[in-house]
Amino acid sequence: DAKTTQPPSMDCAEGRAANLPCNHSTISGNEYVYWYRQIHSQGPQYIIHGLKNNETNEMASLIITEDRKSSTLILPHATLRDTAVYYCIVSSPIQGAQKLVFGQGTRLTINP
Amino acid sequence: EAQVTQNPRYLITVTGKKLTVTCSQNMNHEYMSWYRQDPGLGLRQIYYSMNVEVTDKGDVPEGYKVSRKEKRNFPLILESPSPNQTSLYFCASSFNYDRNQPQHFGDGTRLSIL
Numbered sequence: 683d684a685k686t687t688q689p690p691s692m693d694c695a696e697g698r699a700a701n702l703p704c705n706h707s708t709i710s711g712n713e714y715v716y717w718y719r720q721i722h723s724q725g726p727q728y729i730i731h732g733l734k735n736n737e738t739n740e741m742a743s744l745i746i747t748e749d750r751k752s753s754t755l756i757l758p759h760a761t762l763r764d765t766a767v768y769y770c771i772v773s774s775p776i777q778g779a780q781k782l783v784f785g786q787g788t789r790l791t792i793n794p
Numbered sequence: 795e796a797q798v799t800q801n802p803r804y805l806i807t808v809t810g811k812k813l814t815v816t817c818s819q820n821m822n823h824e825y826m827s828w829y830r831q832d833p834g835l836g837l838r839q840i841y842y843s844m845n846v847e848v849t850d851k852g853d854v855p856e857g858y859k860v861s862r863k864e865k866r867n868f869p870l871i872l873e874s875p876s877p878n879q880t881s882l883y884f885c886a887s888s889f890n891y892d893r894n895q896p897q898h899f900g901d902g903t904r905l906s907i908l
Contacts, residue, residue, distance in 0.1 A: 726886075
């Protein structure tokens with residue numbers, strides 16, 4: 683499994699953009715980068731994913747470097763409800779299982 | 795509303811008393827999976843199913859069984875629960891097992907085995 687490295691915690695002011703970095707230097711060419719978040723002990727919530735190109739949806743933007751060894755999740759206008767643990771995951775195609783390996787993630791705190 | 799529904803949400807039971815955690819999705823998804831989440835260990839995959847009647851072991855299958863008789867349901871069975879199975883459990887589903895399909899998670903089931 684390609685491993686990911688994320689800072690354990692980050693703070694961001696409400697209304698500002700939150701930029702969450704992730705390193706995945708061992709990613710292989712056919713592996714996707716996924717971002718999920720988990721609020722308290724609720725079920726992980728899918729945010730966004732990408733392979734090579736930058737992606738944007740109604741929740742966030744995903745910027746993947748050209749060499750694909752790192753990525754950044756951007757929450758453009760963070761709100762207090764965005765306080766959560768954010769997981770950067772490389773999707774592992776083991777035997778078709780599409781296993782998601784959740785590391786420790788980044789605990790993002792949005793401050794008023 | 796598209797969702798993955800788990801029941802029960804909370805359960806306290808005793809060692810050896812068989813229990814089943816149900817999981818149902820209304821999105822016609824082919825792929826379903828069970829994870830457990832423990833402090834310091836993150837989420838670990840227990841079992842997964844790529845379609846009806848097709849199931850396979852994940853990373854931590856010991857002590858669990860699953861079945862996939864219908865597309866929408868994927869129950870997790872603990873035949874003889876033990877205290878080390880006390881955990882927070884999540885069911886997830888995706889359209890299929892392609893790497894380009896995000897998984898959608900249920901709200902979780904917190905099991906306490908005494």
